Amino acid sequence: MDATLPSFRPPAQAPTPAGARTVPRARLLRRLGGASSAAVVLLRAPAGYGKTTLLAQWAAADARPCAWVSAPDDPLALVAALARALDAVEPLAPATLAALTDAEALDRRLLDALDATLAVARRPLLLVLDDAHLARGAAAARVLALLAARAGRGIQIALGARAAPALPLARLRAENGVLELRARDLALDAHESALLLARACPALSTAEAVVLAARAEGWAAALALAARAFADPDRPREVVSFSGADRLLAAYVREQLLAELDPAVRELLLRSAPLGMLSGALCDALLARTGSGLVLRDLADGNLPLEPLDRAERRFRLHPLLAEALLAELRRGDGAWEPEAHRRASAWHARRHELAAAVDHAVAGGDAARVGALLWDALPAHALGAAPERLDGWLRALGATPVATTPALSIAAALRAFARAQAGEAGRLAAVAADALERSRAAATAPAALAPAQARSRAGGAASAALAPAQARAGVALVRAALAREGVAGMRADADAARAALADQPGWRALVSLLCGTAALLAGDAEAAQARLEEGSAHAGGVPLVEALCLAQLALPALDGEQPEQAGGLARRALLRTERARLARQPLCALAHAVAAFADAQSGALEAARARLARSRQVLPAAAELPPWYEAELRFARARTLLRLSDAAGARAELARMSRAARRLPDAPLLHRWIEDAWARADAFAASAVQGPARLTLAELRVLRLLPSHFSLREIAARLHVSANTVKTQAHAVYRKLDVSSRSEAVARAREIGLVDGAYR
Numbered sequence: 001m002d003a004t005l006p007s008f009r010p011p012a013q014a015p016t017p018a019g020a021r022t023v024p025r026a027r028l029l030r031r032l033g034g035a036s037s038a039a040v041v042l043l044r045a046p047a048g049y050g051k052t053t054l055l056a057q058w059a060a061a062d063a064r065p066c067a068w069v070s071a072p073d074d075p076l077a078l079v080a081a082l083a084r085a086l087d088a089v090e091p092l093a094p095a096t097l098a099a100l101t102d103a104e105a106l107d108r109r110l111l112d113a114l115d116a117t118l119a120v121a122r123r124p125l126l127l128v129l130d131d132a133h134l135a136r137g138a139a140a141a142r143v144l145a146l147l148a149a150r151a152g153r154g155i156q157i158a159l160g161a162r163a164a165p166a167l168p169l170a171r172l173r174a175e176n177g178v179l180e181l182r183a184r185d186l187a188l189d190a191h192e193s194a195l196l197l198a199r200a201c202p203a204l205s206t207a208e209a210v211v212l213a214a215r216a217e218g219w220a221a222a223l224a225l226a227a228r229a230f231a232d233p234d235r236p237r238e239v240v241s242f243s244g245a246d247r248l249l250a251a252y253v254r255e256q257l258l259a260e261l262d263p264a265v266r267e268l269l270l271r272s273a274p275l276g277m278l279s280g281a282l283c284d285a286l287l288a289r290t291g292s293g294l295v296l297r298d299l300a301d302g303n304l305p306l307e308p309l310d311r312a313e314r315r316f317r318l319h320p321l322l323a324e325a326l327l328a329e330l331r332r333g334d335g336a337w338e339p340e341a342h343r344r345a346s347a348w349h350a351r352r353h354e355l356a357a358a359v360d361h362a363v364a365g366g367d368a369a370r371v372g373a374l375l376w377d378a379l380p381a382h383a384l385g386a387a388p389e390r391l392d393g394w395l396r397a398l399g400a401t402p403v404a405t406t407p408a409l410s411i412a413a414a415l416r417a418f419a420r421a422q423a424g425e426a427g428r429l430a431a432v433a434a435d436a437l438e439r440s441r442a443a444a445t446a447p448a449a450l451a452p453a454q455a456r457s458r459a460g461g462a463a464s465a466a467l468a469p470a471q472a473r474a475g476v477a478l479v480r481a482a483l484a485r486e487g488v489a490g491m492r493a494d495a496d497a498a499r500a501a502l503a504d505q506p507g508w509r510a511l512v513s514l515l516c517g518t519a520a521l522l523a524g525d526a527e528a529a530q531a532r533l534e535e536g537s538a539h540a541g542g543v544p545l546v547e548a549l550c551l552a553q554l555a556l557p558a559l560d561g562e563q564p565e566q567a568g569g570l571a572r573r574a575l576l577r578t579e580r581a582r583l584a585r586q587p588l589c590a591l592a593h594a595v596a597a598f599a600d601a602q603s604g605a606l607e608a609a610r611a612r613l614a615r616s617r618q619v620l621p622a623a624a625e626l627p628p629w630y631e632a633e634l635r636f637a638r639a640r641t642l643l644r645l646s647d648a649a650g651a652r653a654e655l656a657r658m659s660r661a662a663r664r665l666p667d668a669p670l671l672h673r674w675i676e677d678a679w680a681r682a683d684a685f686a687a688s689a690v691q692g693p694a695r696l697t698l699a700e701l702r703v704l705r706l707l708p709s710h711f712s713l714r715e716i717a718a719r720l721h722v723s724a725n726t727v728k729t730q731a732h733a734v735y736r737k738l739d740v741s742s743r744s745e746a747v748a749r750a751r752e753i754g755l756v757d758g759a760y761r
Contacts, residue, residue: 023188023196023220025054028181032058038179039152040172043160045183046305047256048221051160054186055128058158065089066126075106075139079114082127082143086117089125106139111146118150127151128158132165141166152177164301183305187218196220200227208239215242215321219305221256222321225249244324253325257304265295269304270333273326274341274364277309278316285348286341339365350374356390363397371398372408372467377507379408379475381542383415384511384588386581391416407433407440407472414479419545421587421624423483430479437472474501478508481515483627488667491629492519510540514550521553522629522668530554544581545588548574552595556633559595559640560674564602571596590620591630594637601644613641628664632671635661639678648685652705652756655679679705696737696755703730705756708747 032054035041043051059066067085072078083100086092092100096117103110127147129135135144144166151157159165172178188196193213197204204212204227212230216222225248230239244250258266272283280293297313300306305319318326330337342365349358355378362370371394375382382391395403395413403409410433417426474497480486481494495515502508513536521529533550540547551574558567574592578584584593597612616638626634635658642651655678662671683701696704706716717727735741738749750756 023050023053023192023199025050025057025192027189028054028185029058029061031181032179033061035179036156037176039156039177040148040167041156041158041179041181042165042167042169043158043181043186044162044164044301045181045186046162046303048219048252049183049186050188050220051186052130053220055130055158055160059126059128062126064124064126064156066128068128069130071129071131071133071135073134073136073140075135075137075143076103078135078140078143079103079106079110082114082147083117085127086121090121090123092117106142111142114143115146115150118147118155119153121154123154125155126158127155128160129165130160131162132159133161133163135165137166148172163298163303184307188213188216188220188223189218193218193223196223197227200224201231204230204239211239212242215239217319217321219319219321221252222249225252243328244321244326245328249321250325250328253322254329257322258329260303265299268292268295269299270326270330271337271341273318273323273330274338275345275361276318276320276323278306278318279314281314282345282348286344339367341365343367343370346370346374359394363394366398366402368398368402368406368409369467372406372412375412376408376467376471377505378542379412379415380507380511380546383412384419384543384545386544386583388416388419404432405436407436407469408467408475410436411472411475411479418479418482418627419586419588421621421626423625423627425625426479427483427485430476430483433472433479434476437469437476441469470501474498478502478512478515481519484519484629484665488519488522488629488665491515492523495519506539507542510536510543510546510550512536513539514546514553517550518553518629521557522665522670524669526557529557544577545583545586548578548583548589548592551577552592553633555595555599556637557670559598559602559637560677562602564599567595568599568603571599584615585619587620587624588630590616591634591637593619594634594641597641598637601641606645609641609645613638613645626661628661629668629671631661632658632665632668636671636674636678639682643678643681643685646685648682648755651678651685652682655682656756696734697730700730700734700737701755703727704734704746704750707731707734707743707750708756 032041043054045051059068067082067089069078069081069085072081080101080103083092083097087097096113099113100110100117129144129147132144135141145168147157148167159167169178169180173180190210190213193216194206194209197209197212200223208230212223212226216226225246226239226242229242229246229248244253258269261269268283268287268289272278272286275282275286278296280291280296283292283296284290293314296306296316297308300308300313300316305322307317307319309315309317327338342361346358346361346365346367349355349361355374359371359374362374375391375394382388391412395409395416398409403413410429414426414429414433417423417429477494478498481491481498484491486494495512495518498508499512499516502512513532517529517532517536520526520532533554537547537550537554540550551570555567555570555574558564558570571592575584575596578586578589578592583589593612593616597609597616600606600609600612616634635654639651639654639658642648642654655675658671658678659675662668662675665671679702680698683698683705702720703716706719709716711719713727713731714724717724720727731743731746735743735746738746740746740749747756
C-alpha cells in the first residue's frame with residue numbers, strides 16, 4: 001500500500017512506525033470485513049503493532065464513509081473532534097456543529113446533542129477513534145459509553161488503543177457485541193514480515209530476513225527499526241546480533257513505552273528485566289513490595305509487549321526484544337543489580353521447590369556454587385535421566401572454569417561423561433573434582449568454609465551456596481566406583497564409601513545401590529549383590545536408566561544359571577522401563593538390550609534376539625569408552641547370544657573383547673568364570689563345526705585361541721596349567737589339521753574359518 005495516507009483522514013492522525021504502513025494486512029482486513037455484526041471493534045496492542053495502519057487500510061477498503069478521530073485527552077476536545085469528523089462525512093446543521101464544538105462544559109445537554117447527531121445518521125458509518133487510550137477520566141468515559149450505546153444502529157465503532165479504553169467491555173463481550181484484536185492477532189506473520197523487510201531494506205537476504213522476523217515475533221516497529229539499522233551501508237549486517245539493546249530500538253522503547261509509565265512502574269520493569277518471565281509474587285519478593293501482580297496485569301492489558309502465560313494472568317512473558325532493551329537500560333544505570341536479582345529469584349523458586357527455575361537463575365547470575373548445591377540431590381536424575389540436555393545446557397552456560405573449580409559441577413560433568421560412554425573423560429573430571437576439594441580444604445581458614453550444603457535457610461529453605469566437602473568426596477568416590485580403575489576391590493571400597501555418605505539421599509540411593517551391587521556381584525558375593533541391586537531397582541523411580549541397569553545386573557546371573565524365564569522377565573522389565581522413559585537410545589542401554597537378546601536366545605526367540613542384538617550395537621557409539629565391568633558384561637551377553645544364533649566367529653570376537661576388558665579386573669572371579677565357560681562353549685561349537693579327519697579337539701582349540709597372542713608356547717602352557725611338551729604337541733597337531741607349517745599360518749587359517757579373530761584374548 002502506498003505510504004500516502006488516505007484522503008479522508010484528518011491531519012491529526014497518529015504516526016505509524018516507519019515501513020509498517022506499506023505492508024497490506026489482507027488476512028486481518030478479511031477478518032474485519034466479516035465483523036459487520038460487531039457493534040464495536042477494538043484493536044488493543046502496545047505501540048508499534050500497526051493499529052493505526054490497519055484501521056487506515058480498513059477504512060480505505062470499506063464501502064462505508066469513515067469518520068476518523070484521533071482522540072485528544074480532553075473530553076470537550078473529544079466531542080468537538082467527533083463533531084468535525086461527522087460533519088466531514090455528512091454536513092451537520094451549523095447550529096448543531098457550533099453547539100458541539102464550542103461547548104464550555106461536558107453536561108447532559110452536550111451529550112444529548114451528540115447522541116441526537118449520531119442518531120440521525122442517514123447511512124451506515126464507520127467511526128474510527130484512534131489513540132482511544134488517551135480519552136481518560138470519568139468525563140471521557142461518559143462520551144465513550146454514549147458511542148458504545150449508539151454503536152450497532154447503522155454505526156460501527158472502531159477503536160485503536162494501547163490500553164483498554166473506558167468502555168463497558170465486559171458487557172459488550174457478554175452480548176457478543178465486540179471484536180477484539182490483541183497484539184498476538186496484530187503481529188505480522190512470516191509473509192508480512194518478509195514483505196516489510198524486503199521493502200525497507202532490499203539488501204537483506206532471505207535467510208537474514210527470517211532471522212530478524214523470528215527475533216521480532218511480529219512486532220512491526222521492531223522489524224522496521226531493524227531494517228533501518230541494517231540499511232546503513234556502514235554497519236556490518238550481523239543480523240543474529242540484533243537485539244533490544246540496539247540504539248534505535250532502545251530509543252524507541254524509552255520514548256514510546258517507558259516514557260508514558262509511572263516512575264514506580266518503570267522501576268518494577270527495569271529491576272525485574274533480568275527475569276524474563278514475571279509473576280506478581282516473584283516481583284514482590286524481588287523488590288520487597290506488594291501489588292506487582294496488578295501492575296503486570298494492567299501493563300499486559302495493552303501498554304507493553306507483555307504476554308500472559310495463563311488465563312488467570314498470574315505469569316507473564318516479556319517480548320524478548322523488550323526484555324533486552326530493559327536489561328540494557330538497567331545495566332547502564334545499575335549494573336550490580338542484575339546478579340542480585342537472579343540470586344533473589346533463585347532463592348524464591350527454591351523455596352517453592354521449583355528446581356529448574358532456581359537453577360536457571362543461579363546460572364544466569366553466574367553463581368556456580370549455588371548451582372551445584374541446588375542440583376546436588378537431583379544430580380543423578382539430571383545426569384542419567386531421559387532429558388539430560390538441560391544439565392548439559394547449564395554446564396555449558398557456566399563455562400569450563402566454574403565447572404572445574406566447583407566439585408559438585410565437576411561430578412555432574414563426570415556423570416554425564418559416564419552416561420555418554422566416555423569413561424576417560426569421566427575419570428578426568430572426577431580427578432578435577434578431587435583436586436578442587438583438596439585445594440578448598442587447604443585454603444579453608446574459617447569454619448564457615450566447611451558449612452554443609454544441606455543447611456537450609458530457616459526463613460526460606462533454599463540451599464546454601466556450597467556443597468559439603470563430605471558429600472562431594474562421596475560423589476567423587478561414586479564416579480571412581482563406576483569406572484572401576486582400581487579393580488573390583490577398589491570399586492567395592494569406593495562404592496561402600498559413597499554409600500555411607502549418600503545412601504540416605506533419595507536422589508543418589510539408587511545409583512549407590514547399583515554400584516555397590518555390581519561390585520559385590522563381580523566379587524562373587526551373590527547374596528549382597530542381590531540385596532543391593534533389588535534395593536537400587538526399588539528406589540530408582542526418578543532414574544529409569546539406573547533401574548534398568550540394576551535389573552540387567554540381576555538378570556545376568558540368572559541367565560548364566562540357565563534360568564531363562566526369570567532372567568527374561570527381568571530383562572523385559574529393564575527394557576520396558578527405558579522405553580517408557582524414552583531412554584532406549586542412550587549408550588548405557590546397550591547392556592539392557594544385550595541381556596534381553598541373551599534371554600530371548602535362551603528361550604528360543606531367535607528373531608527377537610537378533611533384533612535386540614542389533615539395537616544393542618546401534619545405541620553404542622563407535623568411539624565408546626566403557627568401564628571394564630560394563631564392557632565385559634556387555635560382551636558376555638552378546639557372545640552367549642551369538643553362540644545361540646550359530647555365529648561362532650561373532651561370538652569369539654566378542655569374547656576376545658570381553659577377555660581384554662576382564663584383564664583390567666583381575667580380582668573379578670565371576671567375570672573370569674564366565675569367560676572360561678563362554679570360551680569352552682565357543683570351542684565346543686567350533687569343534688563340532690570342523691568335520692572330517694581335521695577336526696580339532698577342545699584342548700587343541702584352547703591352544704589355538706592363544707596363538708595370536710605374544711605368549712611363547714611355554715607361557716601358554718603356564719596359562720593353561722599343562723606342561724610345555726603338551727602344548728607343543730597340541731600346537732603341532734593344530735598345524736597339521738589346518739594344513740599349515742607355522743604359527744602365523746595357523747592363525748591366518750583359523751581366522752579364515754572363524755575360529756579366532758587374530759587378537760589376543
